[in-house]
Amino acid sequence: MAVCIAVIAKENYPLYIRSTPTEDELKFHYMVHTSLDVVDEKISAMGKALVDQRELYLGLLYPTEDYKVYGYVTNSKVKFVMVVDSSNTALRDNEICSMFRKLHNSYTDVMCNPFYNPGDRIQSRAFDNMVTSMMIQVC
Amino acid sequence: MEVAAGGGCGAGPPLLLSESEQQCYSELFARCAGAASGSPGPGPPEATRVAPGTATAAAGPVADLFRASQLPPETLHQITELCGAKRVGYFGPTQFYVALKLIAAAQSGLPVRTESIKCELPLPRFVMSKSDAEIRFGNPAELHGKKVQIPYLTTEKNSLKRMDDEDKQQETPSPTMSPLASPPSSPPHYQRVSLSHGYSKLRSGTEQMQPASYETRQPIGQPEGSSSEGPGSKPLRRQASLIRSFSVERELQDNSINYPDEPWRITEEQREYYVNQFRSLQPDPNSFISGSVAKNFFTKSKLSIPELSYIWELSDADCDGALTLPEFCAAFHLIVARKNGYPLPEGLPPTLQPEYLQAAFPKSKWECAIFDSYSESMPANQQPCDLNRMEKTSVKDMADFPVPTQDATTGDDKQALKSTVTEPLPKDLSEDTATSKDYNSLKARPRSRSYSSTSIEETMKRGEDPPTPPPRPQKTHSRASSLDLNKVFQPSVPATNSGLLPPPPALPPRPCQTQSEPVTEADLHPQLNRAPSQAAESSPAKKDAPHAQPPSKPIRRKFRTENQTTESQEPAAAVGGAASAAVVKPHPTVQKQSSKQKKAIQTAIRKNKEANAVLARLNSELQQQLKEVHQERIALENQLEQLRPVTVL
Numbered sequence: 001m002a003v004c005i006a007v008i009a010k011e012n013y014p015l016y017i018r019s020t021p022t023e024d025e026l027k028f029h030y031m032v033h034t035s036l037d038v039v040d041e042k043i044s045a046m047g048k049a050l051v052d053q054r055e056l057y058l059g060l061l062y063p064t065e066d067y068k069v070y071g072y073v074t075n076s077k078v079k080f081v082m083v084v085d086s087s088n089t090a091l092r093d094n095e096i097c098s099m100f101r102k103l104h105n106s107y108t109d110v111m112c113n114p115f116y117n118p119g120d121r122i123q124s125r126a127f128d129n130m131v132t133s134m135m136i137q138v139c
Numbered sequence: 140m141e142v143a144a145g146g147g148c149g150a151g152p153p154l155l156l157s158e159s160e161q162q163c164y165s166e167l168f169a170r171c172a173g174a175a176s177g178s179p180g181p182g183p184p185e186a187t188r189v190a191p192g193t194a195t196a197a198a199g200p201v202a203d204l205f206r207a208s209q210l211p212p213e214t215l216h217q218i219t220e221l222c223g224a225k226r227v228g229y230f231g232p233t234q235f236y237v238a239l240k241l242i243a244a245a246q247s248g249l250p251v252r253t254e255s256i257k258c259e260l261p262l263p264r265f266v267m268s269k270s271d272a273e274i275r276f277g278n279p280a281e282l283h284g285k286k287v288q289i290p291y292l293t294t295e296k297n298s299l300k301r302m303d304d305e306d307k308q309q310e311t312p313s314p315t316m317s318p319l320a321s322p323p324s325s326p327p328h329y330q331r332v333s334l335s336h337g338y339s340k341l342r343s344g345t346e347q348m349q350p351a352s353y354e355t356r357q358p359i360g361q362p363e364g365s366s367s368e369g370p371g372s373k374p375l376r377r378q379a380s381l382i383r384s385f386s387v388e389r390e391l392q393d394n395s396i397n398y399p400d401e402p403w404r405i406t407e408e409q410r411e412y413y414v415n416q417f418r419s420l421q422p423d424p425n426s427f428i429s430g431s432v433a434k435n436f437f438t439k440s441k442l443s444i445p446e447l448s449y450i451w452e453l454s455d456a457d458c459d460g461a462l463t464l465p466e467f468c469a470a471f472h473l474i475v476a477r478k479n480g481y482p483l484p485e486g487l488p489p490t491l492q493p494e495y496l497q498a499a500f501p502k503s504k505w506e507c508a509i510f511d512s513y514s515e516s517m518p519a520n521q522q523p524c525d526l527n528r529m530e531k532t533s534v535k536d537m538a539d540f541p542v543p544t545q546d547a548t549t550g551d552d553k554q555a556l557k558s559t560v561t562e563p564l565p566k567d568l569s570e571d572t573a574t575s576k577d578y579n580s581l582k583a584r585p586r587s588r589s590y591s592s593t594s595i596e597e598t599m600k601r602g603e604d605p606p607t608p609p610p611r612p613q614k615t616h617s618r619a620s621s622l623d624l625n626k627v628f629q630p631s632v633p634a635t636n637s638g639l640l641p642p643p644p645a646l647p648p649r650p651c652q653t654q655s656e657p658v659t660e661a662d663l664h665p666q667l668n669r670a671p672s673q674a675a676e677s678s679p680a681k682k683d684a685p686h687a688q689p690p691s692k693p694i695r696r697k698f699r700t701e702n703q704t705t706e707s708q709e710p711a712a713a714v715g716g717a718a719s720a721a722v723v724k725p726h727p728t729v730q731k732q733s734s735k736q737k738k739a740i741q742t743a744i745r746k747n748k749e750a751n752a753v754l755a756r757l758n759s760e761l762q763q764q765l766k767e768v769h770q771e772r773i774a775l776e777n778q779l780e781q782l783r784p785v786t787v788l
Binding site: 108109111112113114115116123124125126 | 430431433434444445447448449451452455458459460
């Protein structure tokens with residue numbers, strides 16, 4: 001299950017970050033922060049600009065004992081980072097990928113709102129609902 | 140508080156008032172007292188007695204109050220006699236309270252005697268905004284607010300304050316209903332009513348503005364007593380007018396709340412209004428309003444950005460960053476509701492779903508669409524109803540359209556609508572060329588007449604427009620450019636926004652109208668919000684609209700196709716051809732329609748004048764504010780200068 005989901009802007013500041021209410025939210029924030037380096041590494045490693053779901057999905061960024069961190073980058077260099085509980089081994093890559101796709105769709109819906117300025121924090125209720133569903137459902 | 144009835148009535152034992160009665164009476168008394176700056180004025184309306192001394196400027200407050208109790212005049216006479224007002228010549232507190240108690244007694248069916256008031260009675264009922272004390276009793280603040288209205292309450296506004304849901308329905312016919320101006324902080328109780336009331340108020344437009352705006356929905360902070368009316372009404376009016384300035388756009392909010400539990404239902408009038416606004420932004424009702432255009436438009440509602448963002452999220456069902464007509468109506472309705480204090484729903488209510496809206500109100504949409512195709516420069520922005528009159532035959536044909544189109548209510552319904560519109564259109568054109576030709580001929584003739592005045596309007600309009608950024612692109616040329624081009628392009632702008640009926644062939648009166656209206660508009664334009672400017676411009680616009688015709692036929696066809704959106708280009712071309720031939724058409728049919736057009740135009744003119752008056756008032760108030768602020772600023776600057784050398788040293 002996704003314990004933390006974050007949307008990072010191109011300039012590497014968070015547009016949206018949400019964790020399951022556990023005691024260690026700061027820890028998740030740190031993990032997301034450190035994962036940005038890995039994301040950048042992977043992006044630069046990708047030579048061609050293939051607009052493909054697979055290229056957008058970065059896969060497992062790095063594992064820790066308790067958690068796994070997955071990454072996804074959009075064409076506009078907005079990054080989605082998801083921290084998943086390692087104990088939940090049933091999660092496969094495909095599922096993670098589909099979760100990212102849902103995130104991406106919701107994000108584009110947020111962008112379509114003319115009252116949303118790119119670069120603002122995401123305050124859309126629809127987006128929140130979608131993220132909540134993702135964080136609960138995979139539990 | 141015991142009221143010594145003996146003082147007033149000459150009856151024996153003192154008058155015992157229950158707590159609720161005390162509260163109610165004291166409020167009423169304060170209100171009447173405030174209005175009359177002293178003890179309330181002389182009581183009986185029929186009395187020719189001149190009030191002694193200072194107290195009684197107007198028979199007003201007390202008389203109105205008594206009249207509002209809906210008792211027959213003889214009863215009121217008796218009451219006033221009994222309470223002793225006649226004897227002492229004025230309504231002091233005791234007399235007033237006794238009178239109120241007697242009114243309660245009379246309303247309960249007891250005879251008007253001093254004995255009647257000894258027993259426990261319900262509170263007197265006044266069919267005015269002010270004291271439905273029984274109903275409203277729990278909310279003294281609200282009572283305050285309403286009270287201010289007494290002098291204005293008189294006739295029609297009465298039912299307003301029932302505050303029951305039924306009243307909303309009553310108000311539909313009576314345009315002079317309560318104003319909208321309800322700040323969101325108002326108690327939830329009247330919020331629902333205010334939505335319906337506000338609409339009618341707005342619709343009734345300006346003349347109602349002043350008295351109306353004070354209706355029940357006073358801000359809670361209204362001080363007690365109508366003496367507050369003066370200053371209190373001013374901020375209220377300002378607030379009301381500010382809200383109204385945007386609300387003029389939503390004029391037709393009205394009694395959408397026919398179903399009190401369904402504030403999300405859009406009435407026909409509201410729907411028309413929304414459609415008109417849509418057309419002002421985007422002439423083609425089947426197309427979209429882009430996000431930025433809609434953003435500018437909705438930002439004028441002065442709601443906060445997060446709220447607007449949320450409303451957009453709710454209404455843009457397909458999340459494409461653009462609003463179709465049903466989406467736009469839903470968004471507009473949500474904004475209206477929010478402005479009236481309704482909390483935003485968690486999800487889009489079923490009555491606001493695009494499919495529902497499209498199915499429920501296909502006709503008006505269609506009329507607009509058809510009308511668009513018919514008149515190259517007269518999209519029926521503001522008055523599809525009027526168009527109905529003119530194009531009776533075509534409307535009947537239009538009724539066929541919703542049927543095939545409703546079948547295609549899927550995500551692609553827009554395209555379906557488009558295609559169905561285009562197909563039947565040429566067919567209808569051939570049938571109804573007479574009407575369209577009449578339009579064109581009508582347009583042609585008046586245009587030549589008001590030629591001179593239009594330039595003034597155009598330049599003024601162009602000059603005024605920049606301060607209030609309208610969503611529509613300004614395609615007009617500067618003053619230096621040729622008059623022909625101005626005539627050609629100018630109508631295209633207002634035509635897209637507010638196509639009204641062409642002016643009637645009776646030319647002599649029109650130039651005067653066109654001249655007078657632009658003059659008033661000139662003052663108002665800087666303060667105009669976009670929608671009111673459209674309303675104001677609509678009348679000169681409609682006079683401008685015809686002007687496009689005379690310059691030349693090729694030009695006409697050209698800007699017609701400009702105006703037309705994609706789907707109506709073909710019919711537009713056909714209409715263009717027909718129109719040019721139509722100029723030669725016989726006059727009799729023209730005459731018949733001209734009178735209808737005249738009526739329509741006159742009503743439009745009247746409405747615009749009302750809107751102008753409202754805006755003029757707003758303007759003057761804002762100017763005053765500006766002056767005051769300037770003075771303050773000067774004073775502060777002086778102070779600063781005085782202080783500065785001291786500190787430097």
